[in-house]
Amino acid sequence: xxxxPKVLFGLSLTLCLLIGVVLSIQEIPFTEIxxxxxxxxxxxxxxxxxxxxxxxxxxxxxxxxxxxxxxLGWAFGLIxxxxxxxxxALGSNSSKAQPSIxxxxxxxxxxxxxxxxxxxxxxxxxxxxxxxxxxxxxxRPTAWMIYGLWTAPVWFIGLYISTFKRLxxxxxxxxxxxxxxxxxxxxxxxxx
Amino acid sequence: METHRNxxxxxxxxxYMALCLVVGIWALKRTKSTQDFFMAGRTLGVWITAMAVxxxxxxxxxxxxxxxxxxxxxxxSVWMVISASIGYSLSFFLLGKRxxxxxxxxxxxxxxxxxxxxxxxxxxxxxTALVILLGVIGYLGAQIKAMATVLLDILSNVAWMPAMxxxxxMAISVAVLVFYxxxxxxxxxxxxxxxxxxxxxxxxxxVFFAALNAVEGGLGGMATTIMQDDPEAISxxxxxxxxxxxxWFFLFALGGCGQPHxxxxxxxxxxxxxAQKILPVSVVGYSLAALLWIIIGLSIRALVLQGQxxxxxxxxxxxxxxxxxxxxxxxxxxxxxxxxxxxMSTADGFLNIGAAALVHDMPKAIRKRGLKNExxxxxxxxxxxxxxxxxxxxxxxxxxxxxxGTFGWGTFAAALVPTVAIGFNWKRAxxxxxxxxxxxxxxxxxxVELCVKYLGFSxxxxxxxxxxxxxxxxxxxxxxxxxxxxxxxxxxxxxxxDL
Numbered sequence: 144x145x146x147x148p149k150v151l152f153g154l155s156l157t158l159c160l161l162i163g164v165v166l167s168i169q170e171i172p173f174t175e176i177x178x179x180x181x182x183x184x185x186x187x188x189x190x191x192x193x194x195x196x197x198x199x200x201x202x203x204x205x206x207x208x209x210x211x212x213x214x215l216g217w218a219f220g221l222i223x224x225x226x227x228x229x230x231x232a233l234g235s236n237s238s239k240a241q242p243s244i245x246x247x248x249x250x251x252x253x254x255x256x257x258x259x260x261x262x263x264x265x266x267x268x269x270x271x272x273x274x275x276x277x278x279x280x281x282x283r284p285t286a287w288m289i290y291g292l293w294t295a296p297v298w299f300i301g302l303y304i305s306t307f308k309r310l311x312x313x314x315x316x317x318x319x320x321x322x323x324x325x326x327x328x329x330x331x332x333x334x335x
Numbered sequence: 336m337e338t339h340r341n342x343x344x345x346x347x348x349x350x351y352m353a354l355c356l357v358v359g360i361w362a363l364k365r366t367k368s369t370q371d372f373f374m375a376g377r378t379l380g381v382w383i384t385a386m387a388v389x390x391x392x393x394x395x396x397x398x399x400x401x402x403x404x405x406x407x408x409x410x411x412s413v414w415m416v417i418s419a420s421i422g423y424s425l426s427f428f429l430l431g432k433r434x435x436x437x438x439x440x441x442x443x444x445x446x447x448x449x450x451x452x453x454x455x456x457x458x459x460x461x462x463t464a465l466v467i468l469l470g471v472i473g474y475l476g477a478q479i480k481a482m483a484t485v486l487l488d489i490l491s492n493v494a495w496m497p498a499m500x501x502x503x504x505m506a507i508s509v510a511v512l513v514f515y516x517x518x519x520x521x522x523x524x525x526x527x528x529x530x531x532x533x534x535x536x537x538x539x540x541x542v543f544f545a546a547l548n549a550v551e552g553g554l555g556g557m558a559t560t561i562m563q564d565d566p567e568a569i570s571x572x573x574x575x576x577x578x579x580x581x582x583w584f585f586l587f588a589l590g591g592c593g594q595p596h597x598x599x600x601x602x603x604x605x606x607x608x609x610a611q612k613i614l615p616v617s618v619v620g621y622s623l624a625a626l627l628w629i630i631i632g633l634s635i636r637a638l639v640l641q642g643q644x645x646x647x648x649x650x651x652x653x654x655x656x657x658x659x660x661x662x663x664x665x666x667x668x669x670x671x672x673x674x675x676x677x678x679m680s681t682a683d684g685f686l687n688i689g690a691a692a693l694v695h696d697m698p699k700a701i702r703k704r705g706l707k708n709e710x711x712x713x714x715x716x717x718x719x720x721x722x723x724x725x726x727x728x729x730x731x732x733x734x735x736x737x738x739x740g741t742f743g744w745g746t747f748a749a750a751l752v753p754t755v756a757i758g759f760n761w762k763r764a765x766x767x768x769x770x771x772x773x774x775x776x777x778x779x780x781x782x783v784e785l786c787v788k789y790l791g792f793s794x795x796x797x798x799x800x801x802x803x804x805x806x807x808x809x810x811x812x813x814x815x816x817x818x819x820x821x822x823x824x825x826x827x828x829x830x831x832x833d834l
Contacts (some may be wrong), residue, residue, distance in 0.1 A: 152813035188572035189797030202567025234428030280554030
């Protein structure tokens with residue numbers, strides 16, 4: 144499974160590129176401030192002071208600040224999930240574990256990425272529409288985030304628990320480790 | 336009972352602190368060597384380790400700063416909470432087995448010990464120890480300030496107590512913390528973590544229901560009030576916006592594998608196989624305790640918007656204001672003890688790794704051998720780091736506990752995730768790549784912080800500087816390792832990496 148580090152390198156380069164693209168797009172909304180001989184754009188897309196309570200912030204119009212970058216945000220999140228799952232595969236490093244763990248990890252990726260995509264789609268609707276219904280006490284996209292995105296990794300936790308004794312740490316691994324430990328102790332004793 | 340509210344809160348906190356002192360004295364008898372002081376003799380069971388792992392993660396940042404961020408920014412900071420489920424999965428897949436094996440194989444007592452063995456490099460050991468020390472000072476300072484702030488709030492409400500300053504409450508907090516950490520080392524730390532973890536979970540569940548009762552309409556009522564004022568605040572992105580939130584998601588999910596005060600606990604388990612049970616217990620514990628973070632913030636924001644509670648003077652007040660006004664006295668007492676538990680459980684972990692870096696790793700990296708009478712110096716270093724951090728935070732211009740916490744987390748994440756979480760699972764990773772990643776991470780984080788402070792620079796879209804540092808350090812780490820000659824590993828390390 145030597146391809147995994149190359150995949151991870153590719154993903155981290157993509158993340159760098161994506162962040163670069165995001166940073167090159169002017170944040171909206173912004174106000175122009177006149178300073179000594181220059182106009183400075185002060186972005187407010189990541190929060191403005193609440194008009195009534197100055198220790199609180201408000202987000203303002205979702206469409207104005209996210210309309211142009213929603214797809215970039217979706218890509219950013221999706222690459223992150225891809226990166227996480229590739230790392231989980233890297234963690235199941237031993238030759239015996241990886242072939243049989245890749246498929247369930249792939250299913251986990253589809254589940255996680257699917258929930259994230261549904262949350263984005265739901266937010267897109269939330270951002271544009273006036274009707275904002277609640278699901279289990281939260282607006283629909285927030286409900287996807289709390290009840291879906293928070294719990295989706297239970298799949299990976301279940302995978303870790305169910306395959307642990309077979310693929311991650313078997314009795315045979317313990318025996319092999321004891322042998323390595325013995326050899327190491329002999330080596331240390333020889334040097335002392 | 337309501338008339339004695341403040342006294343009940345004070346008694347609960349005083350009892351909790353007394354319990355910490357008793358544990359410190361008990362642990363003193365079990366601490367006979369540096370191996371005991373730093374690694375608890377590698378004898379920890381499933382429950383102790385699981386509680387220690389999750390309670391060290393959810394610090395004062397989570398219990399004081401977290402609700403404050405939700406009050407100020409709506410749902411934005413909840414991304415730090417929801418990242419925990421994938422974050423713990425990553426930590427255990429990548430390090431649960433590997434760290435424990437390296438620790439036993441080389442009889443290691445600290446994370447830099449294991450890094451030096453893996454990369455065959457004393458420079459890597461030194462840089463890891465340096466990263467830990469720098470991160471510890473900022474992060475520990477945030478914990479100590481959180482403790483002192485909460486204690487000041489409690490004592491100023493007790494009628495017969497003389498007026499106190501933040502300096503005095505900081506001295507009291509540091510004294511308790513230092514006592515049990517100096518006497519019992521990591522043994523005291525993990526056993527107090529067990530008590531702290533239980534208190535945090537119980538407190539969070541009770542507060543969750545108290546908050547639902549405090550706002551008419553429960554969770555739906557809070558969401559509707561916040562949405563009528565500003566729909567974006569209750570959307571998944573809160574007021575920070577999409578890119579900022581997703582940058583936090585990456586930093587907090589992946590960054591968990593680089594938090595030395597958390598992952599060193601994985602080196603202390605009795606059996607390698609215990610990791611199978613520790614993961615689910617840690618995730619469930621964390622998720623329950625984090626309910627407090629979300630619900631207090633949302634309810635206080637809704638109550639202020641409804642005009643039922645005066646505006647707070649700052650976000651960090653959210654938790655204490657909620658407990659003082661909306662929780663029954665005994666529950667408020669338990670939760671305040673829980674707050675101290677959350678803060679202390681992280682702080683003691685930091686003291687332990689900071690002391691190890693100072694008296695064990697730095698001398699080993701520089702002089703190639705450790706100090707004589709290491710146990711004595713470990714205790715002295717514990718005292719010195721705690722007092723130093725208290726002074727640092729007392730005279731630091733930043734007054735937001737949450738931001739200091741984020742800074743510490745970002746430093747550890749960007750510098751240690753490539754070196755530890757990836758390098759321990761990939762034989763081709765080289766010492767040059769690890770050292771470059773650590774130096775780059777430190778330079779980027781400190782560079783951005785300096786630009787923010789002195790040039791008034793603000794990161795577009797609220798993207799976290801820690802995330803940028805983490806992405807760049809990962810890219811450098813993979814790139815340098817892939818394009819350089821594969822390193823030569825010690826045969827025993829190579830054999831363990833094949834398991």
